[in-house]
Amino acid sequence: MPLSAATFGDFTYTDNGTAVTITGVVSGTSGAVTIPPIINGMPVTGIGPQSSFALITSVTIPASVTTIKSFGLAGGTKITSISVDPQNPNYSSQDGVLFNKLKTVLIQFPAGVIGSYIIPTNVLSIGDWAFWYSGLTDVIIPPSVTNLGMQSFYHCSGLTSITMPSSVTSVGSNAFQNCNRLTNATFHGNAPTMGGSVFWNCASGFTVYYFNTATGFTSPTWNGYPSVVQNTNFRYTDTGTSITITGRITWPDGIVDIPPTINGKPVTSIGTNAFADCRVLTSVTIPSSVTSIGLVAFFNCSGLTSITIPSGVISIGSRAFCLCTGLTNATIPSSVISIGDQVFSGCTSLTNAIFNGNAPTMGTNVFSSVASGFTVKYHSGATGFTSPTWNGYPAVNVDLMRIIVVSDCV
Numbered sequence: 001m002p003l004s005a006a007t008f009g010d011f012t013y014t015d016n017g018t019a020v021t022i023t024g025v026v027s028g029t030s031g032a033v034t035i036p037p038i039i040n041g042m043p044v045t046g047i048g049p050q051s052s053f054a055l056i057t058s059v060t061i062p063a064s065v066t067t068i069k070s071f072g073l074a075g076g077t078k079i080t081s082i083s084v085d086p087q088n089p090n091y092s093s094q095d096g097v098l099f100n101k102l103k104t105v106l107i108q109f110p111a112g113v114i115g116s117y118i119i120p121t122n123v124l125s126i127g128d129w130a131f132w133y134s135g136l137t138d139v140i141i142p143p144s145v146t147n148l149g150m151q152s153f154y155h156c157s158g159l160t161s162i163t164m165p166s167s168v169t170s171v172g173s174n175a176f177q178n179c180n181r182l183t184n185a186t187f188h189g190n191a192p193t194m195g196g197s198v199f200w201n202c203a204s205g206f207t208v209y210y211f212n213t214a215t216g217f218t219s220p221t222w223n224g225y226p227s228v229v230q231n232t233n234f235r236y237t238d239t240g241t242s243i244t245i246t247g248r249i250t251w252p253d254g255i256v257d258i259p260p261t262i263n264g265k266p267v268t269s270i271g272t273n274a275f276a277d278c279r280v281l282t283s284v285t286i287p288s289s290v291t292s293i294g295l296v297a298f299f300n301c302s303g304l305t306s307i308t309i310p311s312g313v314i315s316i317g318s319r320a321f322c323l324c325t326g327l328t329n330a331t332i333p334s335s336v337i338s339i340g341d342q343v344f345s346g347c348t349s350l351t352n353a354i355f356n357g358n359a360p361t362m363g364t365n366v367f368s369s370v371a372s373g374f375t376v377k378y379h380s381g382a383t384g385f386t387s388p389t390w391n392g393y394p395a396v397n398v399d400l401m402r403i404i405v406v407s408d409c410v
Contacts, residue, residue, distance in 0.1 A: 017042075019045040020045065021048070022046065022051060029056070035059065035065065038064070045066050047072040049072060051069075053076030057080055058079060066088075073108045076112075077112060097110065118254075118280060128149035132153075137158040140163075140254070140280055141164065153176045153179060157181055166188045167189065174198065176198055180203060181203050183207070187209070191216025210222075210227065241265065242267070243269075246273075256283070260288065268292070272295045276300060279301060285308050287310060291315075293315070301321075301326075302323065303326055307321070308331075309336075313335055315338040316336060318340030319340070323346040325349055327350050330347075330354070332353060339362050345369055347371075351370075351373060355385070358383045374393065380397055380399040
């Protein structure tokens with residue numbers, strides 16, 4: 001039976017006599033819309049292709065919709081949220097983003113959202129047109145993603161850089177076309193299979209970066225784009241005998257593992273302001289070669305939940321971890337002899353700090369505005385500590401606590 005075109009409430013649609021496909025909204029319709037599950041007694045089972053949602057700000061999809069055609073919602077550049085009925089068998093939503101049911105395919109990011117987005121780590125594929133014309137300024141692609149679809153980031157004019165994790169094996173045609181502020185793309189693995197015009201009409205001077213261990217790349221150009229091989233993903237200064245880390249070039253995920261050497265020289269310092277305000281940062285491993293952590297090195301890294309301070313560190317600079325609101329505990333190795341002002345100030349989730357050596361020289365307000373019940377813990381034989389308070393903070397001997405607990409159990 002031939003399809004017929006019609007309207008129902010805010011929506012335009014076609015039907016084949018047994019089921020309805022939404023093709024958009026009536027001209028002039030704006031704001032939030034909810035797609036009905038039934039129109040004229042027929043189930044609404046599809047959206048698209050190339051549906052028109054030009055002035056719509058949010059869309060709610062019913063359980064009846066089992067097919068969303070290519071470009072089905074991509075034209076809604078003002079959409080800030082997409083919701084899906086939890087009973088829908090094929091689709092789901094999370095934080096206003098449309099996924100398949102298992103959340104392994106990111107189908108549509110709401111283009112009206114402006115700012116940064118961290119793609120969930122269970123996502124394996126980014127669909128065609130997924131971020132088409134979106135307001136993204138930064139996106140983190142996790143190391144689970146293997147495929148970027150055709151025109152997946154088309155005309156994301158706010159993006160300035162992109163990092164491809166080593167898991168990516170294919171990038172669709174025109175994936176980043178017209179991203180006119182995109183200055184670089186860094187690949188952390190081997191060269192993926194590339195469609196045509198992937199970086200066409202990006203920023204002047206656009207450059208591809210890749211690591212010297214990767215295969216499939218060429219320099220000074222690759223796939224028609226300027227390309228540069230690099231030996232490390234970190235910014236640094238070189239004294240001639242040692243290396244100070246001053247930052248990171250790209251952020252493929254929230255995990256940072258700082259190398260012990262760069263160009264054969266030991267990494268001995270994390271410099272001033274090196275990772276400040278890197279809110280996507282979740283975990284940092286510092287090598288044993290490092291002896292100092294600089295001023296405000298990890299300031300306001302609010303996503304940081306875990307950090308390992310190695311036994312070689314001697315000094316921690318003022319406000320090094322200030323406002324790291326995700327940190328729940330800190331272990332200070334016995335090598336540390338100096339801690340600057342406000343190092344952990346404003347770490348509102350920090351419940352304890354364990355010192356594995358003698359009391360270091362302490363700056364002011366080191367642990368101010370931390371979690372309620374915060375406690376300093378130290379070991380028997382350590383000098384410079386006092387109990388029940390030390391430097392104005394509750395303090396306990398953890399070894400004595402263990403003795404008391406064991407005695408109570410006898």
